[in-house]
Amino acid sequence: MTATARSVGPLLEIKGLKTHFFTQDGTVKAVDGVTFEIGHGQTLGVVGESGCGKSITSLSVMRLIERPGKIVDGEIALNGDNLLEASDEEMRDIRGDQVSMIFQEPMTSLNPVFTCGEQISEAVQQHTSASSREGMDRAIEMLALVGIPDAKRRAHEYPHQLSGGMRQRVMIAMALSTDPDLLIADEPTTALDVTIQAQILEVMRDLRQKNRMAIMLITHDLGVVAEMADEVVVMYSGKVVERGDVRTIFGNPHHPYTKGLLSSIPRLDERVERLEVIKGTVPSPYNLPTGCLFKRRCPYRMPVCEVAPPYQKIGEEHHSRCWLTPAGEPPEVGADASGEEAERAGELLTVEPR
Amino acid sequence: MTEQTTVAPGDEATGMQTSGGQTSAQRTAARGGVAGAPLLEVDDLVKHFDIRGGLLGVSKLGAVRAVDGVSFTVKEGETLGLVGESGCGKTTLGKVILRLIPPTSGSVTFEGKSLFDLNARQLKAARRDIQVVFQDPYASLNPRMSVGEIVGEGLYVHGMTNKRERESAVRELLKRVGLNQQHIHRYPHEFSGGQRQRIGIARALALRPRFIVCDEPVSALDVSIQSQVLNLLSDLQDEFQLTYLFIAHNLAVVRHLSSRVGVMYLGKLVELADADQLYESPKHPYTKALLSAIPIPDPTVRRERIVLKGDLPSPANPPSGCRFHTRCPMAQEICKIEEPPLRDVGDGHMSACHFAEDVTPLHERRSSAQA
Numbered sequence: 001m002t003a004t005a006r007s008v009g010p011l012l013e014i015k016g017l018k019t020h021f022f023t024q025d026g027t028v029k030a031v032d033g034v035t036f037e038i039g040h041g042q043t044l045g046v047v048g049e050s051g052c053g054k055s056i057t058s059l060s061v062m063r064l065i066e067r068p069g070k071i072v073d074g075e076i077a078l079n080g081d082n083l084l085e086a087s088d089e090e091m092r093d094i095r096g097d098q099v100s101m102i103f104q105e106p107m108t109s110l111n112p113v114f115t116c117g118e119q120i121s122e123a124v125q126q127h128t129s130a131s132s133r134e135g136m137d138r139a140i141e142m143l144a145l146v147g148i149p150d151a152k153r154r155a156h157e158y159p160h161q162l163s164g165g166m167r168q169r170v171m172i173a174m175a176l177s178t179d180p181d182l183l184i185a186d187e188p189t190t191a192l193d194v195t196i197q198a199q200i201l202e203v204m205r206d207l208r209q210k211n212r213m214a215i216m217l218i219t220h221d222l223g224v225v226a227e228m229a230d231e232v233v234v235m236y237s238g239k240v241v242e243r244g245d246v247r248t249i250f251g252n253p254h255h256p257y258t259k260g261l262l263s264s265i266p267r268l269d270e271r272v273e274r275l276e277v278i279k280g281t282v283p284s285p286y287n288l289p290t291g292c293l294f295k296r297r298c299p300y301r302m303p304v305c306e307v308a309p310p311y312q313k314i315g316e317e318h319h320s321r322c323w324l325t326p327a328g329e330p331p332e333v334g335a336d337a338s339g340e341e342a343e344r345a346g347e348l349l350t351v352e353p354r
Numbered sequence: 355m356t357e358q359t360t361v362a363p364g365d366e367a368t369g370m371q372t373s374g375g376q377t378s379a380q381r382t383a384a385r386g387g388v389a390g391a392p393l394l395e396v397d398d399l400v401k402h403f404d405i406r407g408g409l410l411g412v413s414k415l416g417a418v419r420a421v422d423g424v425s426f427t428v429k430e431g432e433t434l435g436l437v438g439e440s441g442c443g444k445t446t447l448g449k450v451i452l453r454l455i456p457p458t459s460g461s462v463t464f465e466g467k468s469l470f471d472l473n474a475r476q477l478k479a480a481r482r483d484i485q486v487v488f489q490d491p492y493a494s495l496n497p498r499m500s501v502g503e504i505v506g507e508g509l510y511v512h513g514m515t516n517k518r519e520r521e522s523a524v525r526e527l528l529k530r531v532g533l534n535q536q537h538i539h540r541y542p543h544e545f546s547g548g549q550r551q552r553i554g555i556a557r558a559l560a561l562r563p564r565f566i567v568c569d570e571p572v573s574a575l576d577v578s579i580q581s582q583v584l585n586l587l588s589d590l591q592d593e594f595q596l597t598y599l600f601i602a603h604n605l606a607v608v609r610h611l612s613s614r615v616g617v618m619y620l621g622k623l624v625e626l627a628d629a630d631q632l633y634e635s636p637k638h639p640y641t642k643a644l645l646s647a648i649p650i651p652d653p654t655v656r657r658e659r660i661v662l663k664g665d666l667p668s669p670a671n672p673p674s675g676c677r678f679h680t681r682c683p684m685a686q687e688i689c690k691i692e693e694p695p696l697r698d699v700g701d702g703h704m705s706a707c708h709f710a711e712d713v714t715p716l717h718e719r720r721s722s723a724q725a
Binding site: 049050149163165166193194195196197198199201202220221222223224225226227246247250251260261262264265266267268269271272274275276277278279281282 | 439440546548549576577578579580581582584585588603604605606607609610630633643644645646647648649650651652653654655659661662664665666718
């Protein structure tokens with residue numbers, strides 16, 4: 001792909017991000033060393049179950065983490081600027097202008113006492129020198145763009161007068177009204193019916209092409225990811241466990257968690273007598289296991305898993321946080337681990353998986 | 355053991371083809387044994403919710419027609435799936451069958467007895483046989499009751515007053531649904547969503563029912579937990595010869611568990627067929643659109659996508675004629691005027707469409723290389 005994109009560097013670059021919550025019951029490492037980037041115009045799917053840290057990662061990018069949460073380490077660069085060093089003032093300009101976000105629940109994200117048009121217009125006026133009339137014109141234009149019929153009339157209606165699908169369109173219209181480079185969509189269709197979801201995904205696909213906008217799509221629905229994403233990041237307990245091109249992740253997953261996820265969903269196009277399961281539950285964030293976070297649920301568990309596995313490159317643009325070799329075999333020695341870790345790994349390693 | 359089982363192997367050669375192995379009929383036979391005898395019959399069931407207003411708030415302004423003339427039969431040992439989008443009436447239908455809310459008209463018979471004609475004592479007896487698993491494992495368990503009390507309450511109400519006896523029965527149930535027996539004295543908030551749903555299932559099982567209405571039992575759960583609960587439900591079906599009415603909006607989940615599937619739209623049943631038939635060759639344009647809208651978790655598969663225009667019309671003021679005509683890509687003049695009846699379009703495949711015979715299967719394309 002694109003020599004141009006590489007020469008200007010990625011749009012969003014997250015390096016070693018750690019967002020922790022300091023609660024009365026202890027520290028929750030909601031995001032613990034997350035690294036990935038999104039290129040211009042690319043769609044990245046972020047997948048994982050509740051509590052894996054996918055939403056906190058996106059809120060960290062928006063700098064919307066509230067106490068007791070805190071970004072304790074790492075770097076988030078958007079267009080080369082480190083967002084973690086931006087002042088609150090600068091951040092307000094960046095939000096909406098360069099990066100916008102839409103949330104899962106469109107009813108709670110819209111203000112019930114302003115009309116849809118006013119809310120979009122406000123965003124436009126914040127970020128441009130537009131007058132309120134120009135803002136409203138832009139709002140109507142955007143509402144039409146996301147496929148709301150009779151946009152002029154709808155612009156003067158309040159959120160409660162619209163259906164769930166319509167509200168999510170209003171959210172998208174608002175997010176896109178300032179032409180951001182990056183749209184963060186956090187479970188944008190989870191609250192919607194499938195036929196409405198299909199409409200919204202179509203709108204997003206359309207606009208992505210027209211505006212050459214990058215999307216960070218956070219979802220637990222693997223079907224939506226398969227359809228929308230170029231690249232996929234799989235998260236588990238605050239860490240990225242696997243990352244790769246969408247076809248690689250779905251066609252040739254490496255991490256046992258990714259494999260488990262893919263085989264445990266009932267499929268419409270295939271019938272199985274019995275579903276595969278990932279046994280057990282996600283570990284409590286207050287009491288994470290040592291070593292590999294997935295080991296208690298992992299069918300490939302080996303002694304070496306007592307040591308945190310390296311995030312190793314296993315193929316072209318394909319990384320996985322697992323001790324298994326790129327071919328999926330138990331490793332001979334502590335593979336790519338370094339120093340002390342490798343030593344311990346070597347000690348613990350036996351070739352037979354348990 | 356029954357003719358169903360002996361017929362099944364022949365089915366494979368002659369009958370319905372499937373993608374993954376067994377046919378639905380085989381599955382039913384393997385699971386329930388005597389599938390075939392109708393256990394529950396729903397006939398022309400109607401549930402309207404009055405919209406009241408006016409000066410004193412008592413004059414009737416209209417009615418939300420949540421369920422509007424639905425008929426179907428659930429056979430013993432099978433799982434009948436019921437799918438539809440929000441507002442189609444599937445949950446209301448389940449509640450009326452359970453007699454949690456009274457019907458407007460129509461009848462539901464269980465083993466030949468009309469559920470709506472029962473007096474209080476007979477109803478209590480019937481409830482031993484008919485149980486429910488609810489959607490929200492957070493809202494459907496009383497936070498002030500321990501697991502033992504929640505699961506044992508039905509046993510107590512139905513006469514198992516000996517505390518020790520009840521406790522051992524509850525422990526047995528907890529074990530069966532995969533919970534730790536030691537947790538009998540814990541409270542709901544101490545459990546995860548998946549575990550709570552197991553508690554709900556144990557409660558439903560306590561009285562050894564024959565029929566369970568599962569209303570979106572896995573939709574609140576995470577993907578990896580969902581498959582655990584689905585497997586549990588199908589194990590329990592085998593073990594206790596249960597019959598399920600499985601209500602859900604997720605078509606993939608419904609397909610996995612059901613032998614037959616009904617599709618609802620705006621209070622009406624628009625299609626009812628064997629699960630494999632329904633998914634492989636839908637005979638109603640709504641079913642087809644619904645199936646096409648589901649993203650397939652495989653980036654190499656591109657499937658025909660029918661994007662329906664507009665939103666679901668209000669069930670208080672449904673469109674004339676066929677209720678789907680406002681969004682239907684196949685709609686003709688007749689669809690606005692005449693309501694199509696649910697009719698057999700071949701092999702017991704029921705569809706409520708004037709043009710059912712013209713509905714084509716979904717196109718699907720598999721690509722291997724290009725990006």
